[in-house]
């Protein structure tokens with residue numbers, strides 16, 4: 001899947017969400033439980049990511065008071081431009097939450113029409129709206145009227161293979177005044193199984209005139225540029241790969257510039273985990289910071305040789321000091337091997 005520099009140079013590197021320029025056009029996908037302010041700042045600090053989003057927040061829980069309590073919509077100025085994502089299915093309630101989100105300082109409001117979790121779809125939110133497009137239309141119309149900030153929609157290809165309605169959904173969203181669309185081209189029934197069918201993203205791009213972003217299975221810098229090239233989309237979203245390889249955004253920028261792609265050493269990996277742990281500790285109580293570490297290490301250590309014990313050890317850890325020790329001890333022999341390799345090279 002090699003891409004010539006000549007082709008890379010023709011790929012778009014930015015797009016507009018109304019007055020907001022997203023540059024580079026590589027975006028951190030919203031991930032509930034993951035993309036909080038700490039995670040977003042870790043990704044942004046490495047460069048190469050043009051837009052970040054909060055985790056999905058239930059519109060019913062959004063009020064300035066509640067937001068202080070649950071922190072889902074916390075952010076720092078260096079995260080801008082920032083998208084805040086809401087879920088909901090009652091037009092007036094979502095519109096009310098939209099106004100609050102705009103007051104809290106969101107640059108972009110995104111409506112979730114893709115979450116497959118039964119807890120969310122059971123309440124008629126998320127991907128459930130794909131089964132009731134007139135309701136989706138009412139929600140989007142109400143939200144569009146309620147706020148001046150750009151509103152975008154993130155959606156799936158349909159509820160199941162028998163009811164694929166991504167083109168209808170995209171056209172309705174455009175007619176309702178959405179400023180951009182992001183499609184994760186799996187169905188709700190697929191959840192995260194099978195493969196993301198990017199031909200659906202390419203189809204949407206052909207049928208609307210607002211920016212279209214593709215989301216799904218982008219695992220490397222090559223994947224990202226390959227998707228931009230073959231689907232003609234305006235931008236690419238990266239979700240799970242941001243946890244297993246937080247350097248991916250930076251690597252995409254390097255590939256574009258024709259530079260060698262940074263391959264993190266064991267020392268880099270160790271430092272990143274420890275830095276993230278310290279960031280979490282300064283942002284939240286220790287038990288929550290530890291949970292965040294457990295979550296990241298689950299994805300991050302996939303593919304690291306002999307990492308089962310590290311994962312299991314950190315999962316059992318009762319405090320941050322233990323997690324720190326386990327991480328340092330795990331990487332020490334790897335770092336020595338890297339050093340020997342570097343000397344031999």
Ligand SMILES: Cc1cc2nc3c(=O)[nH]c(=O)nc-3n(C[C@H](O)[C@H](O)[C@H](O)COP(=O)(O)O)c2cc1C
Pocket residue numbers: 029030031032033034055056085112114115154184215216217218237238239240241
């Ligand atoms: C743990 C997790 C949480 C997610 N939470 C959200 C969410 O809150 N809002 C949303 O629109 N999508 C959510 N998604 C979907 C991602 O944004 C993305 O569309 C999907 O994971 C496919 O991209 P990927 O293959 O790059 O991960 C979530 C995905 C994961 C794995």
